[in-house]
Amino acid sequence: MILCQISDLHIKRKGALAYQRVDTxxxxxxxxxAVARLRPAPDAVVVTGDLVDMGDAQEYAHLREILAELAMPCYLLVGNHDHxxxxxxxxPEHAWLGREGFVQYAVDLGPCRLLALDTQDPPHSGGRLCAQRLQWLERELGREPAKPVILAMHHPPFVTGxxxxxxxxxxQEDRQGLAELVARHPQIERIVCGHLHRPIQRRFGASVVSTCPAPAHQVAFDLDPEAVPAFRLEPPSMQLHAWIDGEGLVSHQVVIEDYPGPYPFFESDGSLID
Ligand SMILES: [Fe+2]
Ligand SMILES: [Fe+2]
Incomplete structure (x- = not known):
């Protein structure tokens, strides 16, 4: 089972650029x-929020038109830019989005389950994981306690620097609430997030949490606490989470654009390097 994670699409209305600069x-x-070229093909795609930029209907219509190219199921999460x-x-055909309230759902991916959490707190850009959402998660985890889980959410539950x-x-109290819940449910193999437009990893109790880079603009790397918010057009990337029997979930970062290669590893005499 291979799950492709993409994040922070920030799709605008047709013809509009994000921040007057980025053709998302x-x-x-x-x-x-790039997803279509992957062999083997991913079984599913998860998009960890900020699907569109302003949350309006024309942006979602534009997103729908572009996503129609995908040949595999695509599971959508809300981020702070969504509605x-x-x-x-x-x-409307994506019944797993539910009809009202939080956008939270469970998907069976074969060897593991995908649980999608809603961290949105409109109209704020910051997120929340209130008691109601954590209760939903606890209930879902209780349904199949032995089955490994990939937990997906937009805002990561840690301080990134x-x-x-x-x-x-x-x-902090919401991050703590999730940490306590994760400690009670060791089947949470991985927590995959968006929001940061950068790849970042951290231990999270007995699990691992990561954030995913974006297909368009990345948040500029700057650990100065007073750094001015900024983005850079660094190589767009996605993440591939592969379930390997006997190993668990193994995650790869894959750049989207084409670069020279692949070149086989040859010795100077033409023999293949082992
Ligand atoms: Fe974003
Ligand atoms: Fe975000």
Missing amino acids: ADALRRCLR REALRQAF IGHMDRIGLP
């Missing part, structure tokens, strides 16, 4: 072409 629709199309009802209206992003993260 073109970036997503390039990303989906729950506009998302549901744009994808990128000050302006941490200021729109999850509150």
Whole structure:
């Protein structure tokens, strides 16, 4: 089972650029072409929030048109830039989005389950994991306690050191609540997040938490707490989470654009290096 994670698409209305500079629709199309070239093909795609930029219906219609290229199931999460009802209206056939309230659901991926958590707290950019959401998660985990789980959410439950992003993260008490829950459920193999537009990993109790880079703009790497919020057009990337029997979940970062190669490893006499 291979789950492809992409995150923070920030799709605008047709013809509009994000921050007057970034063609996020073109970036997503390039990303989906890269997904289509993958062999073996991923079994499913999960998009960990910030699907669109302003949360309006025209942006979701644009997103829907682009995502139609995908040949495998695609599971959508909300981020702080999303709008729950506009998302549901744009994808009415996606019953797993639910009809009202938080956008949270469980998907069976074969050897493991995907649980999607809603960390949105409109109109704030920061997130929340209130008692109601954690109760839902605890109930879902109780349904199949022996089956490994990939927990997906937009806001990561840790301090990253990128000050302006941490200021729109999850509150300390909410992070603590999730940490206590994860400690009770060792089947949570991995927590995969978005929001940061960068790849970052951290231990989280007996689990591991990571954030995913974006197919378009990345948040500038700067650990100065007073750094000015900024983005860079660094290589767009996605993550591939592969379930390997006997190993567990093994995660790879894959750049989206084409680079020279692959070149086989040859010795100077032409023999293949082992
Ligand atoms: Fe984002
Ligand atoms: Fe975000």
